[in-house]
Amino acid sequence: MHENASALQLIRAGDPALFATVRLSLIVSLSALAISAALGIPFGASIALTHFRGRESVIVLLNALMGLPPVVVGLAVYLLLSRSGLLGTLGILFTPAAMVIAQTILVTPILAALARQTIEDLWAEYSDELTAMNVGPLSRVTTLIWDGRFSLVVALLAGFGRAAAEVGAIIIVGGNINGFTRTMTTTIALETSKGDLALALGLGAVLIAIVIVINGLAWLARRVGERIAG
Amino acid sequence: MLKRALLILVALAVLATSDAKAQEKSIVVASTTSTQDSGLFGYLLPIFKQRTGIDVKVVAQGTGQALDTARRGDADVVFVHAKSAEEKFLAEGFSLKRYPVMYNDFVLIGPQSDPAGVKGKDIVTALQVVKAKTAPFVSRGDRSGTHIAELNLWKEAGIDIAADKGPWYKEIGQGMGAALNMASVSNAYVLSDRGTWLAFKNRGDLAIAVEGDKRLFNQYGVMLVNPAKYPSVKKELGQQFIDWLVSPEGQKAIAGYKINGQQLFFPNASDPNA
Amino acid sequence: MMRAMATDLPIRFDGVTIASRTVTLLDRVTLQIEAGAPTVFIGPNGSGKTTLLRTAMGLLVPTRGRITCGGVEKSPPIHRAFVFQRPAMLRRTVAGNLRYALRAARIAPAGREKRIEELLALVGLDGFEKRPARRLSGGEQQRLALARALARDPVVLFLDEPTASLDPASTKAIEDVIRAIAASGVKIVMSTHDLGEARRLAGEIILLHRGRIIERAAATEFLNSPKTEEARRFVAGELLV
Numbered sequence: 167m168h169e170n171a172s173a174l175q176l177i178r179a180g181d182p183a184l185f186a187t188v189r190l191s192l193i194v195s196l197s198a199l200a201i202s203a204a205l206g207i208p209f210g211a212s213i214a215l216t217h218f219r220g221r222e223s224v225i226v227l228l229n230a231l232m233g234l235p236p237v238v239v240g241l242a243v244y245l246l247l248s249r250s251g252l253l254g255t256l257g258i259l260f261t262p263a264a265m266v267i268a269q270t271i272l273v274t275p276i277l278a279a280l281a282r283q284t285i286e287d288l289w290a291e292y293s294d295e296l297t298a299m300n301v302g303p304l305s306r307v308t309t310l311i312w313d314g315r316f317s318l319v320v321a322l323l324a325g326f327g328r329a330a331a332e333v334g335a336i337i338i339v340g341g342n343i344n345g346f347t348r349t350m351t352t353t354i355a356l357e358t359s360k361g362d363l364a365l366a367l368g369l370g371a372v373l374i375a376i377v378i379v380i381n382g383l384a385w386l387a388r389r390v391g392e393r394i395a396g
Numbered sequence: 397m398l399k400r401a402l403l404i405l406v407a408l409a410v411l412a413t414s415d416a417k418a419q420e421k422s423i424v425v426a427s428t429t430s431t432q433d434s435g436l437f438g439y440l441l442p443i444f445k446q447r448t449g450i451d452v453k454v455v456a457q458g459t460g461q462a463l464d465t466a467r468r469g470d471a472d473v474v475f476v477h478a479k480s481a482e483e484k485f486l487a488e489g490f491s492l493k494r495y496p497v498m499y500n501d502f503v504l505i506g507p508q509s510d511p512a513g514v515k516g517k518d519i520v521t522a523l524q525v526v527k528a529k530t531a532p533f534v535s536r537g538d539r540s541g542t543h544i545a546e547l548n549l550w551k552e553a554g555i556d557i558a559a560d561k562g563p564w565y566k567e568i569g570q571g572m573g574a575a576l577n578m579a580s581v582s583n584a585y586v587l588s589d590r591g592t593w594l595a596f597k598n599r600g601d602l603a604i605a606v607e608g609d610k611r612l613f614n615q616y617g618v619m620l621v622n623p624a625k626y627p628s629v630k631k632e633l634g635q636q637f638i639d640w641l642v643s644p645e646g647q648k649a650i651a652g653y654k655i656n657g658q659q660l661f662f663p664n665a666s667d668p669n670a
Numbered sequence: 671m672m673r674a675m676a677t678d679l680p681i682r683f684d685g686v687t688i689a690s691r692t693v694t695l696l697d698r699v700t701l702q703i704e705a706g707a708p709t710v711f712i713g714p715n716g717s718g719k720t721t722l723l724r725t726a727m728g729l730l731v732p733t734r735g736r737i738t739c740g741g742v743e744k745s746p747p748i749h750r751a752f753v754f755q756r757p758a759m760l761r762r763t764v765a766g767n768l769r770y771a772l773r774a775a776r777i778a779p780a781g782r783e784k785r786i787e788e789l790l791a792l793v794g795l796d797g798f799e800k801r802p803a804r805r806l807s808g809g810e811q812q813r814l815a816l817a818r819a820l821a822r823d824p825v826v827l828f829l830d831e832p833t834a835s836l837d838p839a840s841t842k843a844i845e846d847v848i849r850a851i852a853a854s855g856v857k858i859v860m861s862t863h864d865l866g867e868a869r870r871l872a873g874e875i876i877l878l879h880r881g882r883i884i885e886r887a888a889a890t891e892f893l894n895s896p897k898t899e900e901a902r903r904f905v906a907g908e909l910l911v
Contacts, residue, residue, distance in 0.1 A: 197412035201405065246402075249469030249626055256406060257628060259470050260424055260455055266409035291758050297729055298752040299774040299822075309770075313761045341424075341455035344438070359573030360433050361580075361598030 173368020191349040195329035198269035210281030231275035240335030260341040268335040280321035422451035426471035429571035432456035434591025460539025469626035477541035491619035496670030504606035506585040532584035537567030686735035697881040707873020708858035719861035751824035757815030759803035775822030809840025829860035
């Protein structure tokens with residue numbers, strides 16, 4: 167990124183490095199969100215619907231995992247993906263894929279825990295009807311997820327927020343490589359350490375603006391959806 | 397089952413982020429935050445890329461961490477500035493040859509008002525004064541090249557800093573930029589490499605207090621990670637990078653990097669004692 | 671409406687007890703419900719009416735004893751349907767709720783839209799297709815629940831106090847539909863705390879008290895000349911404690 171330029175100047179000039187950084191941030195966070203949703207929501211739903219020994223403990227653990235320290239996850243994933251680690255032969259340390267993996271580990275518990283609560287509340291309402299209608303277990307899960315979609319969208323936004331704001335894990339497993347694994351948050355960390363606080367703040371504002379826009383889009387989607395479905 | 401789930405996760409992650417353009421011609425260089433923060437790589441690497449088409453991916457950490465990254469096989473080349481640590485690395489067999497590349501110097505930074513009164517002294521005396529007056533001092537404390545140099549200077553000053561430090565000595569365990577930020581905010585003294593200092597934008601009230609002392613000399617070396625230890629090391633591309641750094645063209649490029657008209661790094665690949 | 675061979679009937683309770691550590695909801699109930707005119711359960715709150723209906727439907731498992739529907743124990747609720755006292759509306763439109771019920775009943779997609787129209791007409795909700803189900807009034811929701819239950823063309827229709835929380839107009843609407851359904855051959859098994867409703871709808875009346883069957887008789891006989899002490903007091907309007 168150009169020295170001595172403010173964030174606003176970079177936006178106006180269409181600085182390619184800035185746009186590449188934003189693009190990478192979105193790709194990493196949204197990919198992690200998508201995978202986390204695919205893993206976490208069905209998992210949370212099945213916990214909500216089945217009763218098994220130790221269920222309460224699983225729920226407590228799931229809620230606790232929402233608070234996984236990112237830097238610890240980053241370290242664990244780093245050791246796993248290192249050439250001397252278990253999955254070293256894959257050679258994906260210091261690549262965006264490693265960042266997606268770390269963020270997925272952080273976001274999945276959030277989606278699973280929130281989905282569990284949403285689905286459990288909805289199941290309390292629907293269980294009589296769905297049981298009387300002889301709806302099978304898989305169908306129950308999809309029905310609850312679909313009918314609970316608006317609350318689940320909020321969960322997705324929470325997960326996205328966590329991923330987009332994260333820096334501790336991705337800086338370790340990504341290496342903050344210029345033009346390759348440098349995201350908005352890691353750039354802000356770097357510019358701060360270089361003493362360019364003005365640029366760091368400016369980039370921070372850009373990041374917040376992007377997150378607000380995404381939340382706005384989700385709100386819009388919900389309004390349209392509500393109008394259609396009720 | 398856990399391993400299978402992990403592999404599926406990995407596959408999805410790679411799929412999501414795979415780029416059309418091939419990343420074959422690239423190497424990972426573990427280097428230091430000081431070198432990165434000075435802006436040298438931003439200047440040098442595009443020149444190298446244009447010359448050879450090789451993408452150099454720099455992972456910037458402290459010297460100790462950079463060498464450990466190479467020990468784990470996660471880098472192809474390591475480019476740091478702590479000769480004793482580099483020689484240990486060699487002795488352990490993680491590299492077969494060390495190439496000197498360039499040097500710059502350290503400077504002692506402190507508040508403009510110089511409360512401890514070290515201006516104009518030599519570095520050893522200055523440190524003794526700092527300790528005597530318990531003037532606030534920020535140390536990187538992160539096994540970086542700068543940190544190791546700082547520890548050596550305390551030793552030369554006859555001070556056992558590990559035993560004699562007090563609350564005036566703040567070890568932060570972070571990079572040069574963070575150390576300068578902390579010094580700026582707490583009106584403290586800090587040892588910095590000149591490169592990071594010249595590129596640093598948050599100087600506040602700080603200025604150079606001591607410079608030019610021969611003991612502040614800071615030598616950089618580059619090494620290829622031993623392919624015998626890690627067959628995945630990209631040895632041809634890595635060697636190309638090293639060869640270019642020590643070539644007349646590379647050395648000239650290094651000398652050409654300036655901030656505010658001031659040259660930061662002085663090439664000395666041909667110096668046998670470096 | 672064609673009534674094929676009556677599966678799920680008769681419903682037989684053999685010494686069925688539903689009890690927890692602290693309370694007994696059904697106490698050694700033995701009875702047989704046959705095809706024909708509506709069977710209406712009456713009794714004070716807590717007498718076990720809801721429990722009995724839910725057990726017959728298959729939503730509760732007896733602590734002791736067994737239940738068979740058409741001779742089959744633990745039969746899946748394919749030919750039975752249930753209208754709950756406070757039915758849950760799916761977060762969809764009126765038509766969406768019916769479509770869901772039809773899909774759950776595995777009705778072929780081809781005939782679904784037509785069936786939705788028929789059902790809505792039957793319960794008097796024509797024109798309500800696109801309304802969000804949760805925004806309907808209490809009476810309208812009850813009618814939708816009825817239509818939903820009928821979507822699977824049940825042999826037996828259970829209704830748990832279907833008009834308990836409704837105003838007289840809605841109550842009449844629901845009762846009219848129940849009468850029509852019963853006339854078409856569906857076996858109605860319902861509960862009510864309203865003696866008038868029992869009089870209006872029942873073919874036979876069964877009085878429950880504290881989880882036990884007190885008396886069972888044809889409707890007019892029960893109401894005009896109850897045999898047991900409890901039945902007489904209940905018909906007279908006294909509180910059975």
